[in-house]
Amino acid sequence: MPEAVPFNKHFPVSWEELHRNAKALAWRLIDKGPWKGIVAVTRGGLVPAAIIARELELRLIDTVCVSSYDHQNQREAMVLKGVEASGAGDGEGWLIIDDLVDTGKTAVIVRKMLPKAHFATVYAKPAGRPLVDTFITEVSQDTWIHFPWDIELQFSQPIAKQHRGS
């Protein structure tokens, strides 16, 4: 197993930024369709999937439920629900949407379930990038992306104070 990379950098994403990037992803995907429906990878893929479904006017939406992180600690991936009942078959003509690929572990599992689906994420890190068909923004492997649903507005130390402490 590859050694875990420490997260030295932090990349907070606002709702507006996420909305803009998910719409940018919809623009990339529209010409690659037509699409029959979306399989959202819970939970992180749910918000991007909702935005893409709205933009591409897709109403057939299913979920695959995978969990592999306790906050920033990766553990064995657990599949809580597959896509057997969705009618997606081998995934031909379907989109799989997730918020990001990091190590690519989740992508490998979901791709096995729907080998012909088009896998799209808003963000990608280098290790997972080869597993995604379409993405918008790449960040380095040692960056932790903080999604808007995981963060709240709070006091931030002035840069001078942060600098003195480092």
Ligand SMILES: O=P(O)(O)OC[C@H]1O[C@H](OP(=O)(O)OP(=O)(O)O)[C@H](O)[C@@H]1O
């Ligand atoms: O490429 P990987 O290393 O597999 O990491 C990416 C996956 O990790 C996160 O999900 P997580 O399992 O934390 O569950 P969540 O979506 O419910 O937060 C994220 O939403 C991706 O699905």
Ligand code: HPA
């Ligand atoms: O950088 C990340 N941010 C949020 N969730 C994640 N799950 C894997 N990597 C990340």
Ligand SMILES: [Mg+2]
């Ligand atoms: Mg996830």
